[in-house]
Amino acid sequence: MQLLLLQLVFPFFVLFCSFKNGNAGITSTFIRSEWPSVDIPLDNEVFAVPKGHNAPQQVHITQGDYDGKAVIISWVTADEPGSSKIQYGTSEKKYQLTAEGTVSNYTFYKYKSGYIHHCLVDGLESDTKYYYKIGSDDSSREFWFQTPPEINPDVPYKFGIIGDLGQTYNSLSTLEHYMQSGAQAVLFLGDLSYADRYQYTDVGLRWDTWGRFVERTTAYQPWIWSAGNHEIEYMPYMGEVVPFKSFLQRYTTPYLASKSSSPLWYAIRCASAHIIVLSSYSPFVKYTPQWMWLAEEFKRVDREKTPWLIILMHVPLYNSNEAHYMEGESMRVVFESWFIHYKVDVVFAGHVHAYERSYRFSNIHYNITSGNRYPVPDKSSPVYITVGDGGNQEGLAGRFTDPQPDYSAFREASYGHSTLEIKNRTHAFYHWNRNDDGKKVPTDSFILHNQYWSSNSRRRKLKKHYLRSVVGEMTT
């Protein structure tokens, strides 16, 4: 018992940073593990099944189209298929509109899923609060969501960033802190439930508990999904060999709207951001569907309409943690030069259960006949940020490579989440918030300057534009 206490308490006292010379990065040796990395027991209230026969549960929404005028609402009914209808409207309890969805079910080993409903609700007004109701009898449930503002280069919007969440007490702490952040949508970086840490029928059960666990936020705002290795669920000993089976049944994405051929990679536009979701665990080398799609999607990006270009993926391309070291290298070799060419603002990844942020560095000059194999400072490169610290049962990845590489700006092995608060076309405020003693502690933050609009010629153009509009206002 004493030993356990020591193990729990000791890391909390370690708090000093090692600084290096010049522009060198910071390795924070603060490690905040908060609670033991075990899943919350099944009978805990965070997994409570809503009351009533066949009551809708595991409610979650995601953006339903390219530009944010639609949502996909998903839920599960446990006892019978029930209705796939959504009633909705812009005032509470008054639902003038309806939408009809689909229902499906699947088996995983001997687990039989509940009835999984997906309903597209489209033709929505921008920047509007909608109320919605699922089910029609006395076990119906009501929620609400707010649509994003219309696509506009200067419209503010606040995203939350969460990865590798799981269903432990640390996961709950991350969720609760995120919900205080005031962010309007989550960019989720893959590894949702960690149900694949279980066996046989428990895998499906832990997908269900996770769906109920995150409903407190996923029912009210869109979560933009990307898939991680824990979604693959290749489990031949149970006869389950179809990759991403549970994930794809339960979580949908609006992939057709961006002309993608798979729900695992796609893009959306939201407010002033163009968000591209990539799949680390689907083929991506030259000529594969994902590669061909991305080549086209980059051409569709219009920084005059959506100045912010954000990429989500599971496996980080720049990672100086010993955990998952070099796993992103193959994708880096294939895609990094495009990220530089298209001036991507920021690349978010998960997978490594720690936090790390890079400086603007690139490593695109290396080839197998040249010797230029070191990342170099590059003003055109994105910032790479790993936020794999949602709090799952595998625990923290506390061993960073020593010395800290030049590209690494800040790294710390603690649980938490990030927010990206876009202010206008040139400025966004970024924060990483550590979960600390039940408090949310802003730990790493900086102002992100837009990569496209920060070029001198565009800045001059922008000044002229504002001058004109001010003069315009004065003369009319």
Ligand SMILES: *[C@@H]1O[C@H](CO)[C@@H](O)[C@H](O)[C@H]1NC(C)=O
């Ligand atoms: C889906 O549900 C129906 C009706 O309850 C059931 O007959 C069928 O076996 C289920 N299918 C799967 C794949 O579990």
Ligand SMILES: *[C@@H]1O[C@H](CO)[C@@H](O)[C@H](O)[C@H]1NC(C)=O
């Ligand atoms: C390999 O890299 C070197 C140095 O950057 C460059 O000069 C050369 O053209 C590259 N080779 C090919 C085949 O791209």
Ligand SMILES: *[C@@H]1O[C@H](CO)[C@@H](O)[C@H](O)[C@H]1NC(C)=O
């Ligand atoms: C953009 O936002 C930043 C940060 O709030 C502010 O300093 C800047 O003046 C804004 N730019 C314009 C053109 O409004």
Ligand SMILES: [Fe+2]
């Ligand atoms: Fe992972």
